[in-house]
Amino acid sequence: MKNVLCAVAGAAALLISAPSIAQTTLTVATVNNSDMIRMQGLTSEFTAKNPDITVKWVTLEENVLRQRVTTDIATKGGQFDVLTIGTYEVPIWAKKSWLVPLDKLGADYDVNDLLPKIKDAVSVDGKLYAAPFYGESSMVMYRTDLFDKAGLKMPESPTWDFVVDAAKKLTDKSGGVYGICLRGKAGWGENMAFLTAMSNSFGARWFDEKWEPQFNSPEWKKTLTTYVDLMRQAGPPGASSNGFNENLALFSAGKCAMWIDATVAASMVTNPKDSKVADKVGFALAPNTGLGKNANWLWAWSLAIPAGSKKVDAAEKFIAWATSKDYTKLVASKEGWSNVPPGTRTSLYKNPDYLKVAPFAKLTLASIDAADPNKPTVKPVPYVGVQYAAIPEFQGIGTQVGQQFSAALSGSTTVDAALAAAQSATEREMKRAGYIK
Amino acid sequence: MARMVTTRNKVISTAAAWLIGFLIFFPILWMVLASFKTELEAFAIPPSFLFFHWTTENYVTVQERSDYLHHALNSIIIAGGSTLIAMLIAIPAAWSMAFSPTKRTKDVLLWMLSTKMMPPVGVLVPIYLIFRNFGLLDTRSGLIFILCLGNLPIVIWMLFTYFKEIPKDILEAARMDGATIGRELIYVLTPMAVPGLASTLLLNLILAWNEAFWTLNLSTLEAAPLTVFIASYSSPEGLFWAKLSAASTLAIAPILVLGWFSQRQLVRGLTFGAVK
Numbered sequence: 001m002k003n004v005l006c007a008v009a010g011a012a013a014l015l016i017s018a019p020s021i022a023q024t025t026l027t028v029a030t031v032n033n034s035d036m037i038r039m040q041g042l043t044s045e046f047t048a049k050n051p052d053i054t055v056k057w058v059t060l061e062e063n064v065l066r067q068r069v070t071t072d073i074a075t076k077g078g079q080f081d082v083l084t085i086g087t088y089e090v091p092i093w094a095k096k097s098w099l100v101p102l103d104k105l106g107a108d109y110d111v112n113d114l115l116p117k118i119k120d121a122v123s124v125d126g127k128l129y130a131a132p133f134y135g136e137s138s139m140v141m142y143r144t145d146l147f148d149k150a151g152l153k154m155p156e157s158p159t160w161d162f163v164v165d166a167a168k169k170l171t172d173k174s175g176g177v178y179g180i181c182l183r184g185k186a187g188w189g190e191n192m193a194f195l196t197a198m199s200n201s202f203g204a205r206w207f208d209e210k211w212e213p214q215f216n217s218p219e220w221k222k223t224l225t226t227y228v229d230l231m232r233q234a235g236p237p238g239a240s241s242n243g244f245n246e247n248l249a250l251f252s253a254g255k256c257a258m259w260i261d262a263t264v265a266a267s268m269v270t271n272p273k274d275s276k277v278a279d280k281v282g283f284a285l286a287p288n289t290g291l292g293k294n295a296n297w298l299w300a301w302s303l304a305i306p307a308g309s310k311k312v313d314a315a316e317k318f319i320a321w322a323t324s325k326d327y328t329k330l331v332a333s334k335e336g337w338s339n340v341p342p343g344t345r346t347s348l349y350k351n352p353d354y355l356k357v358a359p360f361a362k363l364t365l366a367s368i369d370a371a372d373p374n375k376p377t378v379k380p381v382p383y384v385g386v387q388y389a390a391i392p393e394f395q396g397i398g399t400q401v402g403q404q405f406s407a408a409l410s411g412s413t414t415v416d417a418a419l420a421a422a423q424s425a426t427e428r429e430m431k432r433a434g435y436i437k
Numbered sequence: 438m439a440r441m442v443t444t445r446n447k448v449i450s451t452a453a454a455w456l457i458g459f460l461i462f463f464p465i466l467w468m469v470l471a472s473f474k475t476e477l478e479a480f481a482i483p484p485s486f487l488f489f490h491w492t493t494e495n496y497v498t499v500q501e502r503s504d505y506l507h508h509a510l511n512s513i514i515i516a517g518g519s520t521l522i523a524m525l526i527a528i529p530a531a532w533s534m535a536f537s538p539t540k541r542t543k544d545v546l547l548w549m550l551s552t553k554m555m556p557p558v559g560v561l562v563p564i565y566l567i568f569r570n571f572g573l574l575d576t577r578s579g580l581i582f583i584l585c586l587g588n589l590p591i592v593i594w595m596l597f598t599y600f601k602e603i604p605k606d607i608l609e610a611a612r613m614d615g616a617t618i619g620r621e622l623i624y625v626l627t628p629m630a631v632p633g634l635a636s637t638l639l640l641n642l643i644l645a646w647n648e649a650f651w652t653l654n655l656s657t658l659e660a661a662p663l664t665v666f667i668a669s670y671s672s673p674e675g676l677f678w679a680k681l682s683a684a685s686t687l688a689i690a691p692i693l694v695l696g697w698f699s700q701r702q703l704v705r706g707l708t709f710g711a712v713k
Contacts, residue, residue: 059669
């Protein structure tokens, strides 16, 4: 027995080795997408200018990252110095004092060059709490060849009536072409991102001014009925399990006449390496119903510093570098203008070199300008956020409601039943969280 | 006549076994195939099975982007360390409960199993705080500790059932012949328990290798094992299947090879008792 104990103690002693972290090592937590991976590759340019700082990267899948970073910041674990977070987290975390305000980004940072809507989305009470690395909205991507063949002309700002009508006309199920591809996979960041943005254009809202859920409103019924009917008649089979990637695959393979999704998809569907329809794609604003709101969302992956980081100065230096105009120029010189992170700075959309290689630039900018996180809906709402409500409870509620709507799309429940279930689930959660009695 | 039926049965059961084996193996095969495709071919519908443009570019990209050896070494140390410590604690525990049971032995065993009934995320925040206060976040020793604790109930249960199968009379006979407790353990008990010990060890190693909740949440860089390596290749926006497959293939390769070489022990241990 004594021997066993000795062995355990010995093994433990051998294996205990605390990591040695130098004073100026920054740990950056980030998501896996091409812009972030590119930044990772260019880190040496930053460290060459700042030899006293080393940068280490933790790349994780979005949902894993969200859980990991939330746990760490809520417990003040101090594992990260720079966080990649979305516009959903910024207002919630800033109000909890979990983030360091970014007020030392340097004189040449030019904060006013940031796109106003994006800047709003990462600011609280006029203070910047995260620096946008790339921004996106959503828009209509459509096949110009199919539209020409059918004698249709896409307006720059189409109505839902036009989109529904065109989708039905362009559907050729025997030929494997569907009029429209939309998200159907359940999740607050999946189908609910699209459906919430769509509902805004129909005049619906998640909550009224007193935080009462509004799924029993005629506007929501019209939104969901339009969506389900449209997808039944003109959508691809199995749409209730399609997210961004599935629709990207369908559109790139030439199976969708229209696709409404993130503006970042534009550079993917126009890239001949990945897309069979690269030279036949047109762009338009997300549809509306004439009420003054388009069905487009607003999102920006941004860099922020967790409160409690002991390396705030170095972290802020890094953030200023990564989101600066010079970084854009650096990417352009190394990998070409089409690879620069889009959607954050006004100057980029005035740059002729960029406009030449990005046929979607004008519509991306117009889409971002058309979304207002502080006034997302036709009727007034108590929350911030276009395709989400920036309250901590939204992730859970959004996913529950998303499951109901996904079920309505697949036909396992009706539109009315899905809305009723969404209403009661949201009411229950909002009561539990103390928003309503 | 009887012979013919046997032959036919043999053919049928062999074919069925191969079919089931192939079905179970198929996802792994598909992953390996996808790792040699381009991103475009990896999501192509209809998918191509073998006739695609074979490429190793995904492996090159994965090598360039992350440090496989660092993660693999962490996996080996964490899975190996936690397994060894779990075995060292579990063998005496199971041995005493199997050979000198008391009134409370059953309760103790049930209590141990009950710790596995709560989803780990339920204790994430308290564990995270404890780890933070003891400076165990992102350390290999911390992960060894938590994985060892997590797997102990299973290890003790498995060993307990193996030890239970060993007839007490043999040990008593050895004692009658004057064997000391040490000799009894080494010369009588150990040879009879080796298959059980080996399969428990291997299973525990596989469980620890694949454990993805604690390893993802409690490690950052220094102690990050292969689960973190895989998680960095999944993405909600953009194509990633081929690179994810390449990373996954690299991550499971060591444990697959180990499992392959030790399958005899694994099968013998897992069917121990059932075929006696």
